[in-house]
Amino acid sequence: MGYRTIIATLLLTALLVVSVSAGYLHWSKGGSGSGLYSRYWSPETVQGYWDPDNFYQPQESIAGIFDATLCIQCHEGITPGIVNDWRASRHALSDEPVYCNDCHGSDHQRLHLPTPRICGGCHEKQHGEFRDEARYGFPSHVLAMERAVDAPHFADKPKAEVQSCVQCHSVATKCDSCHTRHRFSATEARRPEACITCHSGPPHPDDESYFGSAHGKIYLTEGKDWDWSKKLAKGNYRAPTCAYCHMDEGRHQVADKSLWKFGLREINPHTSKNRLLREQWIDLCSDCHEAQNAERWLSELDRERKSAWAKLYRAEDLLKDLRSNDLLRPAADERPDYPMGGFWSMERIGFYEGQASAFYNVSAIERDYFEMWYFDNLGAYKSAAHGNQRGVEEGHRQMAAALQRIEIKAQSMRQFSQTKQGLVTKPAVTDLWMKGGYTEFNRTNN
Amino acid sequence: MRNIDLIQMRFGMVSVCLICLWMHPAIAETEVENGPFNNSQCINCHSERNPQLITQWQAGPHAASPDVGCNSCHGALHQGSNNKARGDHTCIGCHEGSASHSYTTSKHGVITRLEEEGQDREQPLQRGNYRAPGCSYCHLHDSNHNDSMSQSSGPEMRHWVCSGCHSPRFVREQLANGKQQLKIADLKVAEGEALIAAAADNMSHHLEILRQRLLQHRQNILYGVGHQSPDYQWWHGQPALDGDLIRIRDSLLQIQQRQRVTTDHKE
Numbered sequence: 001m002g003y004r005t006i007i008a009t010l011l012l013t014a015l016l017v018v019s020v021s022a023g024y025l026h027w028s029k030g031g032s033g034s035g036l037y038s039r040y041w042s043p044e045t046v047q048g049y050w051d052p053d054n055f056y057q058p059q060e061s062i063a064g065i066f067d068a069t070l071c072i073q074c075h076e077g078i079t080p081g082i083v084n085d086w087r088a089s090r091h092a093l094s095d096e097p098v099y100c101n102d103c104h105g106s107d108h109q110r111l112h113l114p115t116p117r118i119c120g121g122c123h124e125k126q127h128g129e130f131r132d133e134a135r136y137g138f139p140s141h142v143l144a145m146e147r148a149v150d151a152p153h154f155a156d157k158p159k160a161e162v163q164s165c166v167q168c169h170s171v172a173t174k175c176d177s178c179h180t181r182h183r184f185s186a187t188e189a190r191r192p193e194a195c196i197t198c199h200s201g202p203p204h205p206d207d208e209s210y211f212g213s214a215h216g217k218i219y220l221t222e223g224k225d226w227d228w229s230k231k232l233a234k235g236n237y238r239a240p241t242c243a244y245c246h247m248d249e250g251r252h253q254v255a256d257k258s259l260w261k262f263g264l265r266e267i268n269p270h271t272s273k274n275r276l277l278r279e280q281w282i283d284l285c286s287d288c289h290e291a292q293n294a295e296r297w298l299s300e301l302d303r304e305r306k307s308a309w310a311k312l313y314r315a316e317d318l319l320k321d322l323r324s325n326d327l328l329r330p331a332a333d334e335r336p337d338y339p340m341g342g343f344w345s346m347e348r349i350g351f352y353e354g355q356a357s358a359f360y361n362v363s364a365i366e367r368d369y370f371e372m373w374y375f376d377n378l379g380a381y382k383s384a385a386h387g388n389q390r391g392v393e394e395g396h397r398q399m400a401a402a403l404q405r406i407e408i409k410a411q412s413m414r415q416f417s418q419t420k421q422g423l424v425t426k427p428a429v430t431d432l433w434m435k436g437g438y439t440e441f442n443r444t445n446n
Numbered sequence: 447m448r449n450i451d452l453i454q455m456r457f458g459m460v461s462v463c464l465i466c467l468w469m470h471p472a473i474a475e476t477e478v479e480n481g482p483f484n485n486s487q488c489i490n491c492h493s494e495r496n497p498q499l500i501t502q503w504q505a506g507p508h509a510a511s512p513d514v515g516c517n518s519c520h521g522a523l524h525q526g527s528n529n530k531a532r533g534d535h536t537c538i539g540c541h542e543g544s545a546s547h548s549y550t551t552s553k554h555g556v557i558t559r560l561e562e563e564g565q566d567r568e569q570p571l572q573r574g575n576y577r578a579p580g581c582s583y584c585h586l587h588d589s590n591h592n593d594s595m596s597q598s599s600g601p602e603m604r605h606w607v608c609s610g611c612h613s614p615r616f617v618r619e620q621l622a623n624g625k626q627q628l629k630i631a632d633l634k635v636a637e638g639e640a641l642i643a644a645a646a647d648n649m650s651h652h653l654e655i656l657r658q659r660l661l662q663h664r665q666n667i668l669y670g671v672g673h674q675s676p677d678y679q680w681w682h683g684q685p686a687l688d689g690d691l692i693r694i695r696d697s698l699l700q701i702q703q704r705q706r707v708t709t710d711h712k713e
Contacts, residue, residue, distance in 0.1 A: 044623065044626075046619040046622070046623045079609065079610065080573050081576075081612075085611075158630055163623050164676045165680060167676040196551050197552055197677070202681050203681065360685065360689075361692075367693070416703065428706060432695045437634075438636075438691075
């Protein structure tokens with residue numbers, strides 16, 4: 001067999017693999033849900049409000065074609081709040097007002113919710129920037145909805161339960177997460193509070209870490225007197241806010257300078273690409289600070305991340321060691337599986353093994369690690385990135401405590417499995433994780 | 447003749463009503479001093495002026511608490527008393543922690559805070575008067591001094607309040623989802639409690655703490671759906687309950703393993 005035949009066979013196999021994978025991917029997205037696992041779940045009707053393009057169904061109870069005057073006349077009585085809101089908005093006050101039917105349509109039985117595409121009809125620049133953010137990968141606003149629905153736990157859990165996920169992840173599918181309806185105000189969206197409904201809580205305490213920083217404290221004291229109609233640019237604000245740094249110059253992208261990303265993986269902050277990002281940050285900080293200081297702060301963030309990952313790797317190693325000795329209970333096959341199953345069942349430890357979904361149906365020590373990784377680590381990261389030293393110390397104190405708990409627990413699990421003769425006995429199988437009211441409800445409700 | 451009498455009577459009644467309505471603000475303004483007033487003075491006077499308000503207050507949760515009087519929220523002076531009572535900070539002074547944090551970080555809470563200075567809080571707590579609902583807009587809607595968002599006020603009231611700004615279907619869907627989320631939370635709590643009950647003989651302090659956490663996280667979900675806080679529905683709620691269930695199961699597993707070892711030794 002000549003080398004040509006070998007190459008041809010390899011090429012054909014590669015082509016076959018690629019086309020089968022592409023076919024599978026296409027097929028997997030063809031179900032009643034959306035995303036990778038769309039065949040394994042069906043949406044609740046309420047999801048139409050969070051992802052209108054995919055799931056919104058217009059209501060047929062009122063028939064007729066209406067112009068703006070009629071919409072307003074009727075809705076002044078039905079929903080006066082939104083009419084007042086619109087009246088005070090730039091849409092109403094502009095020389096060429098934007099009326100209800102410009103965004104919702106006129107046929108009451110075929111009304112639609114405005115998606116970014118519809119807003120982009122007029123706000124082309126912002127919409128273009130928003131869409132273009134996809135090239136920076138996760139985490140990002142524009143990719144947020146696929147991130148949510150492509151998580152195994154989203155496909156698995158009852159859909160009513162995971163509606164709380166899509167409320168924030170709808171930042172990808174609607175513009176009113178930041179420009180609340182029906183005022184759609186740019187000045188409102190520039191305020192840090194516009195971000196905190198989603199950027200708060202254990203995995204992303206952006207609110208606490210920012211408001212506790214020097215920048216945040218200045219904002220809290222003086223911010224209400226600032227002129228928020230000004231552009232997010234050098235000289236216009238005494239202290240930086242979320243949008244000033246993450247959407248500088250008002251660019252509708254938050255991921256373009258993202259260096260350490262979500263904080264869930266260790267990265268090399270000095271690759272040639274990341275060196276460019278560092279320069280962008282230093283440029284931005286130089287709006288107010290000396291460039292050397294900005295460089296130093298970035299290096300401090302790198303050191304903080306290194307120290308965080310040293311602790312996380314230590315915990316991850318302990319868990320992997322327990323797994324390789326088959327000491328984790330429940331073992332992989334003693335836990336309820338996802339509806340789409342998996343090629344093989346395995347305990348999920350670490351980023352690449354789907355740890356982000358490992359907050360339920362896992363062993364206690366895996367959950368301990370999940371909390372250390374997803375809560376304590378991310379709290380420390382956000383504090384370091386936002387210049388909140390107290391938050392960094394608190395985050396690292398919690399990580400050290402979590403690591404200690406994991407070490408003690410791992411040690412007792414190993415000791416427990418050793419007989420007096422020094423032999424390792426496997427812990428007995430358990431069905432504790434397979435039964436229960438919610439557990440059974442979850443199995444039948446995807 | 448009878449008809450004329452009737453017409454005259456009706457005319458008279460209508461005139462009296464109109465004169466009273468026209469005079470009402472004047473009466474209110476001329477008769478009332480600015481204070482300061484103490485609680486019993488407030489109650490004495492308002493029992494005559496707005497008996498319904500007093501009845502509502504008496505049936506509501508604040509009357510049950512000896513430390514909360516009229517002036518805890520309204521202050522002791524008449525002037526600006528509504529403005530004071532209707533501000534979020536007044537409620538948050540007492541309702542700290544998850545109860546208010548779930549609201550202040552929600553979109554409603556954020557908008558209310560950002561528009562605090564421009565909002566005329568002398569406006570009645572009715573549809574169309576507020577850009578976003580503050581605590582009082584929902585819980586004391588239309589000056590209802592019994593919590594208008596409580597279970598006893600019924601779903602119709604919640605529907606009425608929310609639909610001042612949101613479409614009736616949106617409100618229905620959101621409220622239904624909130625109920626579903628709570629039902630799921632209750633299933634988790636019941637699952638946890640059943641597991642704990644199975645370990646009744648070995649009931650430890652640790653398991654009791656876990657049981658308390660279940661209830662606390664279930665409460666967070668109630669705050670989350672009530673205040674439309676995704677963070678409280680999710681991170682402080684559902685996955686937190688999932689964590690409690692894991693730890694309850696792990697405690698049970700350890701009890702079982704210890705029992706097994708003891709039995710093995712005996713054998």
